[in-house]
Amino acid sequence: MAVSRAVASPVAVSQAIAEVPCPKPKVAKPSAPPRPVPPAEVAEDMAVGGPALATHGLVVPEGSAGPPALTATTWLVADLGTGEVLGACGPHVHQTPASVQKMLLAATAIDQLDPARKMTVTDGDLDIEPGSSAVGLVVGGTYSISTLWLGLMLNSGNDAANALARLAGGGGPDGLQKTVAAMNARAASLGARQTHAVTPSGLDGQGQFTSAYDLALIARVCFASADFRKYVLTKTAQMPAQKKPKVGGFQFQNENKLIYNYPGALGGKTGFTTLARHSYVGAATRNGRTLVATLLGAEARPLRGWEQGAALLDWGFALPAGTSVGKLITPEEVAAAARASSVTTEATSAAGGAAVQAAHPSGPTGLTVVAAVSVAATLIAIPLLLLLTQRRQRRQRSPADQRPPTPAA
Template sequence: MGKLFLSLVVVLSLAGTGVAGANKDNASFQQMASQINADAWVVMDNRTGRIIAERNKDMRYYPASITKIGTAIMALERGRLDDVVTISKAAAATEGSSLELTSGDKLTLRDLLYGIILHSGNDGAAAIAEHISGDENQFAKEMTLFLRTIGARNTNFTNASGLPDDQHYTTASDMAVITRYAMSNPVFRDIAAAKSYDWKDELWSKRLEDHERPEAKILGLSWDGTAQIVNHNRLLTLYEGAIGVKNGFTDEARYTLVGAAQRNGTELIAVALKSENAVSAYQDMAKLLDYGFTVTATETVANEQPVEVVESQAELPRYAGKAEEPAQPVIDPESASSGGNPGILYLLTGILGFIAVSYLVYALRKPKRNVR
């Protein structure tokens, strides 16, 4: 049985290999990881989809407003930018961050997309959902299925904005996949990178101005009194080469942040979930991106197929999922930190199977004694 034991040791040693496993033995990785406040995070090469570094990438957490990345790309594939959307009473009453919309207001889908990505308007997200699918609940079901078709298989959304719900969750890995897909759309890229967007004068309010004026100052934008919404993703100013993407906050999710940046021909996506405060979220993002650029500058890029940036919205693949398909099993995101990675279960099952097969081979080869 000595060979069996040796084989088992080999299986166990190989089980921990891979990008993340190798990184965990790397001193620079350990130094970077020890400084990250977020509970879960991922750094991905946008060209190849390769995960450069991660922690708790498959654990489920509340996403807060980074949900709107999914809402936006879903809307871009199902609607048209010049569609006119009439705001319903239900959408206008959506709680949380608001574009101060009122029932009967009319905006284009383009306006609302800028409104939800730059200003993070929950009312705008609800209005988009109603326009695309009839009601927000139906939209959330369709969005979950749509995101599953592009590879986000551990995500379940119950609304379009990111308001907390026990059944509304995602993972750092899934958010990187969702963002990578979204960033292949040139319209989404333009929206995510915009620092401001002209708003309709008739929909402007003192409350909106009081909210946006200090954000403009943080981004270094001059305020000339015109109606304009400002991007609340401060990474655009804080990090050299930043090109988006979206920030979020709720009491349950704490601070969430998805960032994308370009340097020296490399484009990275990073996700940080459950940072304790806004300052630490942006600090986390800078450290993750710095580490990713250092790694990609010194190692060979993995041989994987890139995501092509399409030339027009018409060339994007169209979602064809069925809304009546069942959603993923519900999980309480609060148990994420103690939850298990399904890979561990697969590993244990494989080890047990290996032992059983090896023992069977050993038994069959063992000389038989004559028994009378």
């Protein structure tokens, strides 16, 4: 008997097909604190990337092989080159991010900070949750920005996250919060509507959320950066010794096992907190295609986060090129939609004002009702023409125009 699946078809969506549960392994769930209450869902936000993505359940191409059974609560597989979403489970459902949020910090700040610049660690940089991951920075120690990025990506250092955020925000006592605000602005500019950062590291914070779809948008920006690709593919790095205070140097390793075990792996980011559970982002290239897998709310058994990511990548690479159930929206499309919305708002306001003026003419500036209607119709038509032009331009744009630079080996 064939398994029923939601497919990327407006017709299917309009028929309100029942949501299909995502395949799960039969394992006992460990005890964990209650998940935080997510924000109310917005129908428009749930449909970003295509109407078939507006589901809490499974959406895969019609006739495709079933995806792997995973403990991840939500996940998504996408082509970083074309932006095609190959399949997903609850792609727009709010989840807590854990350390995969460090990728949003990278997407916001990696181009702002000179990797060769030296910095000195402050007490505030080490203000992290006791027992949480740290790369081992010491107050008063001097480190290069590139060392901080390596500590952030390889060892998931929350101390490195604080230091980088402070510096990107100007270096002052309010620098970290300025960068968190910039992270939220960056997420909005990418179309990541379920993402709200409270901490730069992904350590739990009230009201902090993301989604599998949003992580793919963020990953697409990150993997377009040569510096980011270099950092996440680095297997080992050296923390320099410090003279004052006197601390010896040491080596640290990349915790993302994908780069050691998966052919064509490009790297990514691991994450875990007791509240968020395991999260993971991993990318790989094969036969000219570069795919990314994002997953949230997973358990480590029977498969660890990176192994679940690898299983999703295998499933995605097995699908024919061009397969799609939706798309990753581009920053250009987000900006165009914002401009169109602004023009529409201005047109509506102007049309309303014209109608009022027509109803209550005042001397030589008064308009007749016919003139007011004419003005309103003209103003309302402007955004419609802009939208049609933008859509025509997007259809004419070659998919290759949106491909990120060829990833480093």
